[in-house]
Amino acid sequence: MKFTPPEWMPRLEWEAFVLMRKKMRHPLTDRACELITRKLANYRTQGYAPGELLDSAVEHGWLSVYVPNGNGRTTPVKATSVGKGPEIGFGCHACKQRFNTPGQRDGHECRGKR
Numbered sequence: 379m380k381f382t383p384p385e386w387m388p389r390l391e392w393e394a395f396v397l398m399r400k401k402m403r404h405p406l407t408d409r410a411c412e413l414i415t416r417k418l419a420n421y422r423t424q425g426y427a428p429g430e431l432l433d434s435a436v437e438h439g440w441l442s443v444y445v446p447n448g449n450g451r452t453t454p455v456k457a458t459s460v461g462k463g464p465e466i467g468f469g470c471h472a473c474k475q476r477f478n479t480p481g482q483r484d485g486h487e488c489r490g491k492r
Contacts, residue, residue, distance in 0.1 A: 381411035386422065388429035395432045395443075404441055414443060421445055 383392050399406050406414070418428040421443070431443040 381406075381408045383411075383415065384419075386428070387415065387418065388432070391429040391432035391436075394436050398436045398439070399441065402439065402441070417443055 383389070396406055418431060421431060422428055424445070426445055428443075431445065434440075435443045
């Protein structure tokens with residue numbers, strides 16, 4: 379890997395993140411390093427400490443870095459695909475209606491025919 383982190387990047391935290399990615403069998407490419415550095419630079423301008431974001435990613439085994447959410451915890455943004463989402467577990471792919479159980483989804487009037 380030819381990537382050299384910028385001077386503002388904390389070396390210990392960056393190296394720990396790179397090592398964690400290698401151990402997870404998701405080694406960083408030079409392009410991935412550039413993209414994560416760009417994210418960290420952006421977060422840094424917003425007042426977040428890059429070292430803390432890297433440490434949080436290592437602690438949680440994340441493949442990228444994320445800023446703290448509204449309740450003070452640092453968490454990745456959850457996908458809200460129709461099949462499963464953070465609020466309600468199931469959805470109809472045809473009409474995008476959401477349900478609590480697969481049975482509710484299977485018995486609704488659309489029945490996937492849109």
